[in-house]
Amino acid sequence: MALDPITLLTMTIALAAAAALYLAVEWRTVRGPSLLFWSTGFAIISVGSTLALLRSSGILLIGIWFANGLLVTAHWLFLLGVARFTETRLSRAWYLVFVLWIGLLLLPDQPWWSKVMLAANSLLISLLMVKASGLLRPHGKSLSVGAVQLRYVLLAHGVFYFSKAVTAVMPGTLIDLAAFRGAIIQISLVEGTMAVMLIALSMTGSERHRREKRIARLAARDPLTALYNRRALEMRGQRLLDSVSAARPGALLLMDVDNFKLVNDLYGHSAGDRLLVALSEIIRSALPKGALVARLGGDEFVMLLSDTSSEQILALGRTLREAFHSIASESFSTPQPVTLSIGANLFSQPPPSLAALLERSDAALYESKRGGRNRIQLVDQSLEGVNALHLP
Numbered sequence: 001m002a003l004d005p006i007t008l009l010t011m012t013i014a015l016a017a018a019a020a021l022y023l024a025v026e027w028r029t030v031r032g033p034s035l036l037f038w039s040t041g042f043a044i045i046s047v048g049s050t051l052a053l054l055r056s057s058g059i060l061l062i063g064i065w066f067a068n069g070l071l072v073t074a075h076w077l078f079l080l081g082v083a084r085f086t087e088t089r090l091s092r093a094w095y096l097v098f099v100l101w102i103g104l105l106l107l108p109d110q111p112w113w114s115k116v117m118l119a120a121n122s123l124l125i126s127l128l129m130v131k132a133s134g135l136l137r138p139h140g141k142s143l144s145v146g147a148v149q150l151r152y153v154l155l156a157h158g159v160f161y162f163s164k165a166v167t168a169v170m171p172g173t174l175i176d177l178a179a180f181r182g183a184i185i186q187i188s189l190v191e192g193t194m195a196v197m198l199i200a201l202s203m204t205g206s207e208r209h210r211r212e213k214r215i216a217r218l219a220a221r222d223p224l225t226a227l228y229n230r231r232a233l234e235m236r237g238q239r240l241l242d243s244v245s246a247a248r249p250g251a252l253l254l255m256d257v258d259n260f261k262l263v264n265d266l267y268g269h270s271a272g273d274r275l276l277v278a279l280s281e282i283i284r285s286a287l288p289k290g291a292l293v294a295r296l297g298g299d300e301f302v303m304l305l306s307d308t309s310s311e312q313i314l315a316l317g318r319t320l321r322e323a324f325h326s327i328a329s330e331s332f333s334t335p336q337p338v339t340l341s342i343g344a345n346l347f348s349q350p351p352p353s354l355a356a357l358l359e360r361s362d363a364a365l366y367e368s369k370r371g372g373r374n375r376i377q378l379v380d381q382s383l384e385g386v387n388a389l390h391l392p
Contacts, residue, residue, distance in 0.1 A: 006056065008189040009049050012196055016046035019200035026204065037081030038203050041074040045196065048074065068121045072101055075128045078154070078199070082132040085147075094131075097124055115168050122165035129158030150202035157195050164188055222295040224273055225280035233294035234354050237304050240292060241357075246348045248307040253317065254343045254361035255283075257299035257324075258373040262334040272299075275328060275338070282323045286316060302358070310346055310380050317342045317376035325374065339374035341365060347381045 023039035026032075048070030055063035076097055083090045101124060136151035164187075220232035228236065244250035257279065264272040276299060283293050283301060292304040305313070321340045328338040343365025351357040360379060368377035 012193045013049045015196045016042045034081040034085035037077045041077035044074040075125045079128045079132045086135045119165045119168040122161040126158045126161035129154045153198045228294035249348045251305040251346045252357050252361045253303040254365045255301040258339040259336045260299040341368040342376040344378040
């Protein structure tokens, strides 16, 4: 089968339609707005390429001007999809692309019309694709493999269209849009077919990677407070535990809300949830550098510290208890005060496991509650042979 213009356009129609359908199915699953814009863009390319076939029947206005206008529109939607993907707001000036394109209708029907049309069309598409590629720059954060691929595919696509615009205005270049004559038109048809396939693959790969990353993030987070859950703490905390030494002691703080049931009973579970979220924000704001925090469940929270001391732990515990008591007392009036009890364990050797460390801190937490609540009980095991209790 010869790769004549009609064949290449037919292949482009099929590939673009398949890409539009696939991205639409993906959008129905994850509801990502970028997928919807990209799917619509490919659907428009499929329609535009179909209209381009009308040139062979002599219908030039639709087959050339309208078909190329749809091509510009499709690339504008690609840019809009990338902007949504990168959570970037586009300037309204980008809507001027359509004004510039409509202005081509005012050009007189002269022999040089095909060159001007091709050059203007190519420059607009080049501008849109280079901008889209620029939005995909990492900006200090790593991109997925699919997003990196998409960035460079769009950049190459934009550079190709820029070179096509330059070639179009060069003297002696044969360009006949009505009959698909001219080497640059033949090359453009081949590049268009390949670009549709590569861009579609890159877009689906980018969104799929982000979806998998989002699922992994949700699996590691507590749904109410967005803190790590226990499983994530066990996975991420092992490196911190392994780095513990006599010169860099570690600590685990187990926190539990005193009289939390009163809030649920008097104000409802939604009020209790709001209080837990407030506590999680207090913990985040006081979290030392390199520390990890997780919600174990219910009203229990745990914090892992590295390179700390008993003085720093007691100061941190005081800050947490005072801030939480202030918010709880202002928000809810209860027969007994809603406060925070903390059981802490300071150690200078890596523990056998996180579970063993939690058991030690749980014992300290029990002593804290038995001693009157709203206090911190610290077991200091950072020095050999020393097991001191601190009850501030």
